[in-house]
Amino acid sequence: MSPFWRKKKQQVCVIGLDGVPYTLVKRFTEDGTMPALAEIVRAGHLSKMCVTLPEISAVSWPSFMTGKNPGWHSIFGFTDLKPNSYSLRFPSFGDLRAPTIWDKIGERRKRSVVINQPSTYPARPIEGVLISGFVAISLCKAVHPPSILPKLEQDGYIIDIDTTRAKDHAYLTGELVKTLDSRERITNYFWENEDWDFFEVVVTGTDRLHHYLWDALDNETHPYHKMFLDYYRRVDAFVGRMYSRFRKLTDTADPTPGFFILSDHGFTGVRQEFYLNNWLKKEGFLKLQTPDADSIEAIAEGTRAFALDPSRIYLNMVGKHPKGSVKPEDVRPILTDIKAGLSELSLDGERIMQHVFERDAVYDGPFASQGPDLVAVSNYGFDIKGSLKQPKLFGRSVLTGMHTWDDAFLWSAHKPPENLNITDVAGMIMQHME
Amino acid sequence: MKGFTIWFTGLSGSGKSTLSRKIEEILLERGLKVEVLDGDVIRTNLSKGLGFSKEDRDINIRRIGFVCHLLTRNDVVAIAAAISPYRAIRDENRKLIGSFVEIYCRCPIDALKKRDPKGLYEKALRGEIKGFTGVDDPYEEPLDAEIVVETDKETVDQSLNKIVKTLEILGHIPPSGKQEYSDEEEEKIKERLRSLGYI
Ligand SMILES: Nc1ncnc2c1ncn2[C@@H]1O[C@H](COP(=O)(O)OP(=O)(O)O)[C@@H](O)[C@H]1O
Numbered sequence A: 001m002s003p004f005w006r007k008k009k010q011q012v013c014v015i016g017l018d019g020v021p022y023t024l025v026k027r028f029t030e031d032g033t034m035p036a037l038a039e040i041v042r043a044g045h046l047s048k049m050c051v052t053l054p055e056i057s058a059v060s061w062p063s064f065m066t067g068k069n070p071g072w073h074s075i076f077g078f079t080d081l082k083p084n085s086y087s088l089r090f091p092s093f094g095d096l097r098a099p100t101i102w103d104k105i106g107e108r109r110k111r112s113v114v115i116n117q118p119s120t121y122p123a124r125p126i127e128g129v130l131i132s133g134f135v136a137i138s139l140c141k142a143v144h145p146p147s148i149l150p151k152l153e154q155d156g157y158i159i160d161i162d163t164t165r166a167k168d169h170a171y172l173t174g175e176l177v178k179t180l181d182s183r184e185r186i187t188n189y190f191w192e193n194e195d196w197d198f199f200e201v202v203v204t205g206t207d208r209l210h211h212y213l214w215d216a217l218d219n220e221t222h223p224y225h226k227m228f229l230d231y232y233r234r235v236d237a238f239v240g241r242m243y244s245r246f247r248k249l250t251d252t253a254d255p256t257p258g259f260f261i262l263s264d265h266g267f268t269g270v271r272q273e274f275y276l277n278n279w280l281k282k283e284g285f286l287k288l289q290t291p292d293a294d295s296i297e298a299i300a301e302g303t304r305a306f307a308l309d310p311s312r313i314y315l316n317m318v319g320k321h322p323k324g325s326v327k328p329e330d331v332r333p334i335l336t337d338i339k340a341g342l343s344e345l346s347l348d349g350e351r352i353m354q355h356v357f358e359r360d361a362v363y364d365g366p367f368a369s370q371g372p373d374l375v376a377v378s379n380y381g382f383d384i385k386g387s388l389k390q391p392k393l394f395g396r397s398v399l400t401g402m403h404t405w406d407d408a409f410l411w412s413a414h415k416p417p418e419n420l421n422i423t424d425v426a427g428m429i430m431q432h433m434e
Numbered sequence B: 001m002k003g004f005t006i007w008f009t010g011l012s013g014s015g016k017s018t019l020s021r022k023i024e025e026i027l028l029e030r031g032l033k034v035e036v037l038d039g040d041v042i043r044t045n046l047s048k049g050l051g052f053s054k055e056d057r058d059i060n061i062r063r064i065g066f067v068c069h070l071l072t073r074n075d076v077v078a079i080a081a082a083i084s085p086y087r088a089i090r091d092e093n094r095k096l097i098g099s100f101v102e103i104y105c106r107c108p109i110d111a112l113k114k115r116d117p118k119g120l121y122e123k124a125l126r127g128e129i130k131g132f133t134g135v136d137d138p139y140e141e142p143l144d145a146e147i148v149v150e151t152d153k154e155t156v157d158q159s160l161n162k163i164v165k166t167l168e169i170l171g172h173i174p175p176s177g178k179q180e181y182s183d184e185e186e187e188k189i190k191e192r193l194r195s196l197g198y199i
């Protein structure tokens, strides 16, 4: 039967590589570490991409899947405040306030297979298959439809490595490989056994590797240097296999429209962690009930501002927060003071902050007002944290890598828009599926 | 949960009834007690016989406000959906009720004329209905409504999301996300976030 009988399906395949910087893709495709990706890169457009703020997966992936900034989807971090309180809550997929790309695809009766998508836990029904990624806890709540659960269990599907044990680098690297293999087996299964128009799989191991072993990348004497490169070779081979089978399936030549590869933020090495709440405390913006209180739950009267991880600053507004003390007319001078103070801040002659954004500059949409009043972006090397558990302004931990906001990447067959942002990708995908 | 009043205001056809019914569904699903007082319905019973003079309109809105007050203090969520064109009377109700969330359904008159689901604007413009709010009768916009929905720009779902999310943030209703994680799960999530330096 002639294939011309059938209307050609406009299929899309998206590969997510969590936390992989544009600069690293460039380097590894040029130095031979990632030969398969190098060939793909030659055939299309590898672009540097900015992401929404703060530059963490909890926010970036929702911005990708909705094509909107957090002012629309309303996820501003891994944490937010419980109403009328200073204690933390952990937004879930149910908090997402904008339709996802596969919701829109589903409205047209097209099917999606989405594997290991972070920020989709607990899974909810979509037209097709969804397997949630980080912070998914139990597999039975991480899948739709429930009927796929036995297959995943039988196959020993691994959602994520146990990061609480990742300090043990032998464990970490072993688990990363196991997890990637398990991901690929399940990917193959659904590729073959589902009827789909949109297929997406996200590799999150790259992000985990970077957090704990970024220092191994450039240090050839590091005991895990070879493992670092080896993991990337495995990822490269996986991406290469996905690319060639997509081409076979869609019967397209280079540059294979419909194929997309992206990351949700970049990465760089940590020189020092910078503890934002400690700074707010030192400058008198944040007051705690006892000097050694280690959480903003212990906020005291008179607090003008506090921070939530990693880099979100909220003014302690009257009427909005239980111990609010800032009135609308005080907002401007406080914002100005905080911005000025942070901009001046330096360590060994180097400025900590690249930019401190006001809310309106980075968010619009119906939920913008629920976002932070300020979002800080640091210079590479200074990792901003909200933690009050550290004694000083600066410090180090077991983590050697930190996120960057202006160094994510997108590979696409067609040239993407100028000043590319992660919120643009959904539109490019939808355009292809029209 | 404590009772409170959701007070919709806006021109005819701006979306008050549509949104109030949808909100009712969502709140019922979350286990709250809910009562909707729709202006069009109230005029057939509680306010039967009242006309559209300023005086009659004020009586109508005060009556609805009083019922909302009774419901609210009995831990019911009262949802009023009436044009309620006069700011002073809305503010009177706000004072009386206390726990009060005003939602302004903003929609430019041109969009309403196009939408005109009940054909009322057409009649009003032809002069067949006199004293029609927004055409030849005043409407005073709220100055500080808790929520403004722009129903000519937003879809019903977007407006709805905005309202629900704000009610959550204001602490009037429990956040939907909160019930999605068990305490045990929340502990595990915290542990993982900590191990990656996210909290
Ligand atoms: N964002 C929106 N919110 C509410 N209604 C909307 C919205 N967008 C379009 N509409 C349409 O506008 C009309 C509003 O009518 P209705 O709810 O009866 O208005 P009212 O009760 O204010 O007179 C409905 O047909 C509804 O489908």
Ligand SMILES: [Mg+2]
Residues within 6 Å of the ligand: B013, B016, B017, B018, B038, B040, B081
């Ligand atoms: Mg109505």
